[in-house]
Amino acid sequence: MLSFVFRRLAVAVPTLLILVVLSFVLMYAAPGGPFNSERPLPPEVLANIEAKYGLDQPFWKQIVNYVVSVVTQFDFGPSFQYKDRSVNDVIAQGFPVTLTYGFWSFVVAVTVGVSLGVAAAIKQNSWVDYFAVGVSIGAQVLPNFVMAPLLLLVFTLWLGWLPGGGWNGGQWQFLIMPVIALSTSYMASIARITRSSMLEVLNTNFIRTARAKGLPMRRVIWKHAMKPTMLPVLSYLGPAFVGMITGSVIIDVFFSTGGIGQFFVNSAFNRDYSVIMGITILVGTLTILFNLLVDILYAWIDPKIRY
Amino acid sequence: MLPNRAAVEGIAENMHLAEVKGRSLWADARTRFLRNRAAVISLIMLCAVAGFALFGGLIAQYKGDFVNFSLIGSNAYLGVPSLETGHYFGTDSNGRDLFARTVQGTGISLMVGVVGALVAVIVGTLYGATAGYYGGRIDGIMMRIVDVLMSIPFMFVLILMLVIFGRSIFMLFLGIGLISWLDMARIARGQTLTIKNKEFVEVAVATGVRPLKIILRHIVPNLLGIVIVYATLLVPNMIIFESFISFLGLGVQEPATSLGALINEGSRTMQFGYYWQIAFPLFFFIVTIFAFFFVGDGLRDALDPKDR
Numbered sequence: 001m002l003s004f005v006f007r008r009l010a011v012a013v014p015t016l017l018i019l020v021v022l023s024f025v026l027m028y029a030a031p032g033g034p035f036n037s038e039r040p041l042p043p044e045v046l047a048n049i050e051a052k053y054g055l056d057q058p059f060w061k062q063i064v065n066y067v068v069s070v071v072t073q074f075d076f077g078p079s080f081q082y083k084d085r086s087v088n089d090v091i092a093q094g095f096p097v098t099l100t101y102g103f104w105s106f107v108v109a110v111t112v113g114v115s116l117g118v119a120a121a122i123k124q125n126s127w128v129d130y131f132a133v134g135v136s137i138g139a140q141v142l143p144n145f146v147m148a149p150l151l152l153l154v155f156t157l158w159l160g161w162l163p164g165g166g167w168n169g170g171q172w173q174f175l176i177m178p179v180i181a182l183s184t185s186y187m188a189s190i191a192r193i194t195r196s197s198m199l200e201v202l203n204t205n206f207i208r209t210a211r212a213k214g215l216p217m218r219r220v221i222w223k224h225a226m227k228p229t230m231l232p233v234l235s236y237l238g239p240a241f242v243g244m245i246t247g248s249v250i251i252d253v254f255f256s257t258g259g260i261g262q263f264f265v266n267s268a269f270n271r272d273y274s275v276i277m278g279i280t281i282l283v284g285t286l287t288i289l290f291n292l293l294v295d296i297l298y299a300w301i302d303p304k305i306r307y
Numbered sequence: 308m309l310p311n312r313a314a315v316e317g318i319a320e321n322m323h324l325a326e327v328k329g330r331s332l333w334a335d336a337r338t339r340f341l342r343n344r345a346a347v348i349s350l351i352m353l354c355a356v357a358g359f360a361l362f363g364g365l366i367a368q369y370k371g372d373f374v375n376f377s378l379i380g381s382n383a384y385l386g387v388p389s390l391e392t393g394h395y396f397g398t399d400s401n402g403r404d405l406f407a408r409t410v411q412g413t414g415i416s417l418m419v420g421v422v423g424a425l426v427a428v429i430v431g432t433l434y435g436a437t438a439g440y441y442g443g444r445i446d447g448i449m450m451r452i453v454d455v456l457m458s459i460p461f462m463f464v465l466i467l468m469l470v471i472f473g474r475s476i477f478m479l480f481l482g483i484g485l486i487s488w489l490d491m492a493r494i495a496r497g498q499t500l501t502i503k504n505k506e507f508v509e510v511a512v513a514t515g516v517r518p519l520k521i522i523l524r525h526i527v528p529n530l531l532g533i534v535i536v537y538a539t540l541l542v543p544n545m546i547i548f549e550s551f552i553s554f555l556g557l558g559v560q561e562p563a564t565s566l567g568a569l570i571n572e573g574s575r576t577m578q579f580g581y582y583w584q585i586a587f588p589l590f591f592f593i594v595t596i597f598a599f600f601f602v603g604d605g606l607r608d609a610l611d612p613k614d615r
Contacts, residue, residue, distance in 0.1 A: 015455045023464065026471055141596040143547050145554045145567065149574030149585060157578055246462040249555065254574075264463070265555055268470045276470060280463040288458050 001299070008295055012288050019284040020070060024063050027273045076278035080271075087278035090263050095282070097167055098248045098259035101175055105182040105244055113187040114233065117194025122221065124199065132191055139188035144247040147181040148254040165256040178251045186240045193236055198229045227301060234298050238291045245283050336532070339609040346605020349598040356595050360417055363410035368393030371407035372562040388583050397583040400576045405587060408564050413591050415476075415565040416546050419483065420599075423545030424538040426484040431491025432534050436522050438492070439499025450496065453489050461486045462551070469557045479558050483545055494537055495530050502529050532610035539603035543596045550592065566592045 041049070055062070069075045076087035120132035142150070155177060156164040168174050201207065202225060210220045252261030260279050267275040340346060369375075375398065388397035388405075396405035438449035465482035472478055502508065503526065511521050550567025552558035559565040566588050573585025 011451065011454065015458055018455060019459055023467060026467055029471065140600060141593050143551070145551060146570065146589065146592070149570070149577065153577055242460055246460060250551070253555065268466055268557060271470060276467050280460070280467055283460045283463055287460050291458050
């Protein structure tokens with residue numbers, strides 16, 4: 001087990017390095033620097049500014065400096081756009097917000113999705129099943145950027161129940177719509193995967209044995225069927241996590257929640273490279289760590305996997 | 308007991324009637340697909356949407372980039388969808404004909420989806436088949452590369468690319484092409500692993516056919532079924548992907564448009580009561596995605612040998 005974890009880590013570390021180098025190379029290849037504006041600065045001033053940000057050094061030195069400061073001090077450098085802030089400040093401000101609604105979306109998607117899927121599988125071909133399948137098919141075509149305006153239309157414009165945007169320190173009224181918008185399509189996928197996986201498990205021999213021994217259905221499902229059912233769901237959690245992190249961009253733009261997504265899009269329009277890179281690397285690190293966690297969990301749960 | 312001569316002759320004469328008609332796997336799949344009502348209806352809907360995107364421009368009374376200045380500002384009551392003004396879907400807040408723009412947006416979204424799926428089919432299948440066929444260390448290295456690429460949050464890298472190299476539809480296609488093939492490569496590899504030990508491949512190896520030819524002539528055709536299924540399911544994902552980018556304003560640029568960009572515009576003006584500006588693009592978006600999912604499901608049931 002330990003050697004499996006180490007082997008996975010051995011893949012994760014170079015992946016991260018590749019991501020850092022890739023985003024740096026992309027940024028370096030960009031035509032025009034961050035300080036080229038419509039009113040060109042005098043060359044001496046430009047040279048001074050570039051020296052301050054270390055942009056006058058040769059490519060290899062810049063990249064080594066960047067990688068070293070990111071890896072050793074978690075320092076992503078100064079923002080090119082907001083003169084008085086560093087990328088770390090931006091992340092420190094936006095990340096807790098993203099983490100809050102991201103966490104709740106994840107919880108909602110998994111709990112609701114799994115319960116719907118299990119209920120549908122146990123009562124196959126009943127109204128519960130049809131309801132669950134209907135919901136999951138319907139929700140599949142409602143990605144977050146479709147859900148967000150629809151929710152706004154219904155709950156803010158027509159019913160007037162919920163505030164149309166803002167964060168307000170994460171009060172629950174401000175949390176509801178972002179969480180629903182972000183979790184819906186993943187909830188649907190999880191429900192679908194759980195249903196088909198549970199149906200498959202319920203048809204296996206060991207479940208029949210358990211039933212034949214006279215165990216009550218509740219015990220069979222919780223004790224015996226749940227664990228193998230969760231395997232495909234578990235492997236979907238990686239992509240779902242990535243999707244939710246990416247979806248936070250839409251949530252922030254739409255509900256003005258002020259998470260990192262908002263800074264990401266603003267920086268994209270302002271060509272604030274260091275912020276974009278910082279956020280990309282942060283998100284990439286999270287993704288890789290999360291996938292690592294899922295892999296380890298998977299190997300731990302599934303007795304068939306040899307490591 | 309002697310057989311009845313006449314009866315035997317009768318049977319012999321009628322033998323040709325009872326001759327078993329061979330059915331190919333594809334014919335089998337077609338019957339299965341046609342029996343799936345949701346999939347057939349979805350296929351018809353898809354054709355209708357494609358027809359709308361292709362020929363809608365002929366019915367449109369206005370060009371998509373034509374700005375009717377007299378409508379700006381009074382869109383809520385003058386830009387209402389109506390047959391008389393020729394703005395079948397109404398106008399947007401800039402006084403442009405929404406019908407023409409929806410036609411254009413649908414076309415671009417479909418094109419993005421199909422191009423993404425095509426790249427996935429070509430690159431992913433060849434990559435996966437090669438990795439699976441050679442196996443061993445080559446397979447290990449090739450699939451590790453896929454693993455590494457998969458764990459990068461591509462949406463962010465793509466946005467980074469769009470920012471750096473400018474927002475253009477070419478970059479968008481490039482970005483979508485870069486990610487779309489990864490899943491396909493995995494699927495194709497898995498399938499190749501089961502195919503490559505079959506007798507017909509062994510025969511080909513024994514008779515000295517070159518590896519490249521074995522992959523192209525003997526393995527890839529046998530992957531086609533599963534590849535088609537996943538390509539169909541990939542198209543809606545690519546459309547969603549592009550709409551996501553365009554929704555942020557980073558994808559397709561004005562005056563061109565896509566469904567994502569239209570939904571974005573519509574969502575910004577719905578508070579003024581122009582519900583048609585979000586309703587029509589959203590309708591085409593949902594219908595297209597729905598139809599692709601159902602057709603993909605139908606194809607899977609028809610072509611996937613597991614469920615037979």
